[in-house]
Every structure is written in structure tokens, then in C-alpha cells.
Amino acid sequence: MKNKIVSKEQAIATMHDGAVVMVGGFGQVGTPLVLIDEVLRQGYRDLTVISNNVGEPGKGLSRLLENGQLKKAIGSYFTSNRTVGEYVLAGKLSVELVPQGTFVERIRAGGAGIGGFYTRSSAGTLIGEGKETREINGELYVLEQPLTADFALIRAHRADKLGNLVYRKTARNFNPVMATAAKTVIVEVDEIVEPGELDAEAIVTPHLFVDYIVERGHEDGRH
């Protein structure tokens, strides 16, 4: 049987410059901070990140931004990191802003083989400008495209050795859906257990979505 358990160095070594990378987390909650640090260390450049936020100054994805590794960010809320604004103004980062519900639905569509979908969100607004629209039952909808990625870096609470995942409280957020939409899925977990130790009824991410499992070391602390 394939072994999915690797070091953070091995897992992140599968990445490459120019990759499109989904990164889980809402703010710092449920964000794979250990994996992000390793991307910083290995130094891949020209990355496109698909992530709800781009961290905060000095934290999380912002460290990659500040290190010049990001080319583009697709997400819903970058306002809380003023560094993003500076990079955008300086022409060093391009940004695609999407309503949060559209953002996550586009990722789900990417993971579920949906070619596009219609939503009312952003229809008739600045963000909806230029999007194909359609009137359905008297309401205006915009057509949205699926999002997929080369890599997803996600954070879970526990994995079994097969790669089944469970999350913890609101640290779940975007992680399970991103696990469905990337060619290679790398997960950072607090603990790895034996198959059968996770309740089959409570597994949120079945193992077929997971390629590499990285256990956080004690030095990584809990964020």
C-alpha cells in the first residue's frame, strides 16, 4: 500500500515555480502554517494562491507575498492585510476578488466536475461586471467558472494512515473543499492515527482526496 506520510520537506518538494496553489484557512484559523513556512524556505516563485485571505502582515501567506513569491491571489477578503494593497498598487500582485460564497462554490465546482454555475451573488454589482449574466425566474444570475489547482495545502486535526481526515471546530472552513479540487493535496495534521480509529460516519475528507500527510512537530506549536 502507498505510504502517504512524509516530512514537510518531502511534501513541499513536489511543488514547482508557477504553481497554482489552494491554501485552506479563514484568517489564521485552520491555515496550514507549517506547510506555508516550508514553501517559504523552499522558495517557489510566481505562485498563484487561491485562498480566502492572504494572511496578515508577517503571518501566514503574507510571508510568501513579502518574500516576492506570489504572482496572483484569488480570494474574497484581503482587506485585513494592508500589505496586499501595497503590493497591488506597486503592480507586484494581481488580485481576483470573489464573494466568499462564490469563491467556495467555484472550488466545489472544480472538485465536482461542474463546468460552471449560475449564482445571484455579485449580479448587478461592480464585482459582477463583465460576467455573463442570465435571467432565471425573474432574477439576474452571473455565470461563474470552476476553480482548480495544482496543489492544495490544507490543515486538518487528525489523519489516519490512509489519509482520512477530521477537522476541529471552525478550523474546518475551506480545507475539505480544497482537498477535492487540486491535483496534489498535502495536509498538515496534529496527529496521525491507525485506520479504524476515526469514526467512519464522521470522516469529513475520505482518503481518496489526500496525497501527502505531514504531522506537525512539537516545535511547530499550536497556532
Place this chain on the structure above:
Amino acid sequence: MKNKIVSKEQAIATMHDGAVVMVGGFGQVGTPLVLIDEVLRQGYRDLTVISNNVGEPGKGLSRLLENGQLKKAIGSYFTSNRTVGEYVLAGKLSVELVPQGTFVERIRAGGAGIGGFYTRSSAGTLIGEGKETREINGELYVLEQPLTADFALIRAHRADKLGNLVYRKTARNFNPVMATAAKTVIVEVDEIVEPGELDAEAIVTPHLFVDYIVERGHEDGRH
């Protein structure tokens, strides 16, 4: 606080002739047989059922069909009930056949406020004929519409008094997604427990989707 726990008689009494009704279950597994029996007893007619199957002769939804209560069935696989074929040939039932993945995705879309979506499933086939098509990245997709209903009759294993639900093994199937797509959701459960007794991380259907909870009596047995 609202009380959602009612008798099967009370729950089904909220229905009406001509209603569109989603019914969970795959074959007889996870099918709300007690609720279906009560629909038979109360006798509503001209019902449109949205259900993967229409039971088998003398079982489940087929009993409503044989009692003349069904006008239309939307689902993916009616072949296992030859009575369906007889009623269709006799002009007493109209049928809308959908690939199973499209069927469940249409219900999800209905529950999630999606106005329509593109899928490759059925494109270029007999079932895809007449559907709006679109080429996306060189592949043919068909546009599919959301499905919603007046009522969803579903089956779960346990409910807490608030209406949070967990399911059992493959009896989960269409039940959670149907719970999202109907105006009134009635669930039949094996057991009702106090809030807090279900693991907050393992609840599959949060209580906001559930209107009425019916506990199966001992006389109902286990199907």
C-alpha cells in the same frame, strides 16, 4: 423554543394534494417507509415525487403509485420496479429520467441557491437531447436546472430535539441533500436524543434544515 417532535399523523397532515415531494433512500435503504405509509393512509393525490427509485412492487413509493397517488416521478432508476413501466405505458405516470449524479447535483443546486449548472453527464446522449449545451475546454456540457420541492420526506438514524441529524452507513445517501432543498422537511428517525448528545463535529444535517421529527415506533420495526 419551537417543538419539532410530532406524530407521523401530524407531520404528514401538513402535506397537500399536488405537492412536489422529495423522498430519500436508495432502493429500500434509507427510505422513510413509515412516512410513506402515512402518506398512503392520508391519501394525498397528484403528487410529484423526486426520488432515485420508486420502490419495488408492493414496497415503499410503489405503494403510492399503485394507489393512484402519483402523477410524476423524477429520478434515475425506475427499472427495478416493473409497475412503473406499466403505469407509464398506460399514461398514468409521467417520468423524468436523469443520470444519478445529475439528479443529486440538481437537488444540491436547489438547496444551495444555484440557478443552474453545466455537466458533461448525458451530453451527447438520448437523455441530453433538447438540453442547452455548451462547449467548455473542448468538451460538451449540458445545462441542468435546480430541483426543489414542497416537502422532503427523509430517513435518519438519530435526531436531537433541535433537529440535528446523523445517519447510519449507506442509509445516508440522498437524505442529507434532500433536507436542504424542500420548504418543509420531515424526518423519520430511530431515536431522538437530547441536544449535546450528538457530536457537533459529526452532525451531517444541522437543525436549521429540519421542520418535523417523527420517531419510529416499535411496531414499525426496522426495514
Place this chain on the structure above:
Amino acid sequence: MADIKHLIAARAARELQDGDIVNLGIGIPTLVVEHLPDNVDVFLHTENGLLGVGPAPGPDEVDPDLVNAGKLPVTEVVGSSFFSSDHSFAMIRGGHIDVAILGALQVDSRGYVANWSVPGQAILGVGGAMDLLIGAKKVIVTMSHMTRDGEPKLVDTCTLPITALRRVDKIITELAVFRVTDEGLVLEELMPGVTLDEVRTKTTAKFTYEVK
């Protein structure tokens, strides 16, 4: 200002019904739960994946994995459930949230709201505002009647980018309560001690006045 915020929040609380599923925005909306009548229990939904948000934790009870949409620490009540963002927004956009209470920068005569794009700043965030606007069954705006610069926030047509084509249902300020109808805004209630003239002076939006 704290008094004004609580005044608005207390009035908004009276809009809620027992058992409502409620999503609260940042600011005044978060205060609403402090003013619920005794016979009204609501369930708080937060779009980052929790139904059953409880009060802020004590300093020793903070769980870094348990926050609300404002990224502030919260607690969970008995009977709550956790879910992923795709499920959470399916709830919002699918019409499963009874009431969303939001702040706003502007609301106009038609009931359109602008609450995501800050004037004079680059647009770098939208979050869940557009989704809540199109999805919630009822949308209540709670806001101060005027900007800090003394400009009316109830305007004829939003000059800031609107959040959605969906009109809000109710607007509650420290001066008045407006209902939004197909014909426009209806002033349905003056806050204690406020005169119609004062509201007229401080409001650019067209509205009709309905004496209760």
C-alpha cells in the same frame, strides 16, 4: 456612541422570533443577542462554519480553533454543529438563514445597500456580504443614521458600489425604523424623543411616513 449602538441593537432584537436562524455582521449586529427578550431564543450562524455561536469566552477559555466571521474568539452552545465553508454558504445562498443583520455604509430610496467597498480605498475585500444579501430570508440593516462627517447614510441612490440587487427589508438607526417596500422606504417608527422633522433633515433618501 455605545448607547446609540445598544439602542439600535435593542430595537433590532425585537425583530427576531423564537427559533430564528440568525447571521450577525460585525459591529452593532453582534450586540443584538444581548437584548433578546426572555421568551426568544435564536440560533446564531457564522459563515466560517458554525451553527450555535455562543458568547465570547473568558480569557482562559479561548480556543484558537473557534472563531466567528469577524475572526474573534467565540464559544459554542449545546446542540451546535460544525461544517465546511461550502456547506455554510449553501445554507446562506440557499435561503436557509432566517435573518441577516448587517451594518451598511449607505442604503438608498429603493432599499439597495452599499456595505462592502470603503470610499477612497482600493477594493480588496468583499467577504460574505454579497452572499448574505442575496440569500437571507430577511435582511435588517443596523447603522448610525449619519456618517462621522455628518452626511446622511440614507441616500437617494447609493454613490458607493451596491452589494446586491436584492433590497433589504428593514433599516434601523438611532433615529428611526424604515421598512422597504416595492414603492420605496416607509418610516414606520420614530425612536424615543426623535421628531419627524429631525429624520427629514438628516435623510436624503425619499421615504413615506406611516403613523402606527
Place this chain on the structure above:
Amino acid sequence: MADIKHLIAARAARELQDGDIVNLGIGIPTLVVEHLPDNVDVFLHTENGLLGVGPAPGPDEVDPDLVNAGKLPVTEVVGSSFFSSDHSFAMIRGGHIDVAILGALQVDSRGYVANWSVPGQAILGVGGAMDLLIGAKKVIVTMSHMTRDGEPKLVDTCTLPITALRRVDKIITELAVFRVTDEGLVLEELMPGVTLDEVRTKTTAKFTYEVK
């Protein structure tokens, strides 16, 4: 016939790789797992909501809530997980199933398959066939080479309604193994004791012959 079925299933088993996520259709495909080499473990996915299907239960072990897509009782292996149908078909249609092994009524010279609509019968069922065809990374057809009436099932153009625009990858019968390429069918292997002439006689579909 049982021998033929097992012959086909055993050959199909050799197409699987260790760790593959596999969805098995009804009939011959279900026999494939009985023929896996010792060093190959696969995970069976069933579209009604289980990853980790185990063997059929003993008579005393039947759980009415635990069935496969053929509605037959199954067991669950250690490390399995249950999910709802929307998640299950998101797996299938999103390209997360490595191999689908299906039966077929016809396969044609281009590799299109017809396997959902039975000749002469009203069309009242499609199930998950179309979804598996468009979604699985690799699709293997296992079927008898001829119909019961002695008609070739490998035809020039399907006369029965096709299941999808997606071509299958491999066709395994009791006579031969075909690969599907952009140029059409390639006969890549004769089953033991079978001659090329016999395959030619019993096959209407165009194919090229590639000696290994």
C-alpha cells in the same frame, strides 16, 4: 459461463494498481476483486455512499443499512468512510475515481459504449452509468464478446443509445483485450487459445492488431 466471467475478471484485475480507487459495476466487475494479485490492494467505492466496500457478509452478518450500488448486502473494511450521494457523485464526476469497471451491451469502433438502455424495453433507468463514464480516470469494459443471440457486441457504431461522449480505455472479453486510442480500437492481447481469425469473425468493430 462462470468460467468465462472469472477469466474476464481475472484479466481485468491485472489492470489495477496498488492503492487504486475503484468503482465496480454489477456482474463481471464485482468478481474482479477475487482475482487481485497479492501485492495489490485497492479501495472500492460504491456510488451509494461508501469508500471501502468489503466482501459480502455471512448470512448472520447482513446489515440492512449497508449495501452496494447493486443493492446487495456488503461489509465495510477498516478505514472506510460513509458519505451522502452528492459527495459520492462529486467524487465520481470530479475525477477522483481511478478506475471504473463496467459491463456493456455494445462498444463501437471509436470506443463509445452503450450500457444503459436495454433493447426493446422502455427506457426507465440510467442510474450512475453516465456519471461514471464521464468521470472516472480510466474506464474498463468487461463483457462477453457476443450477445446470447450470437451477435457481436463490438460493433462499428453503437445501434443502442450511447452512455457518454467519453470513450472507454480498455475492453476485456473472453476472447481478447482491446485498447482504445484516438485512431480506434487496438487488439493488444488474445486470450489463451484464441486465434486472431476467431476474433475477426466475431467482431464487427474495426480494429488494428498489435503484436506484443
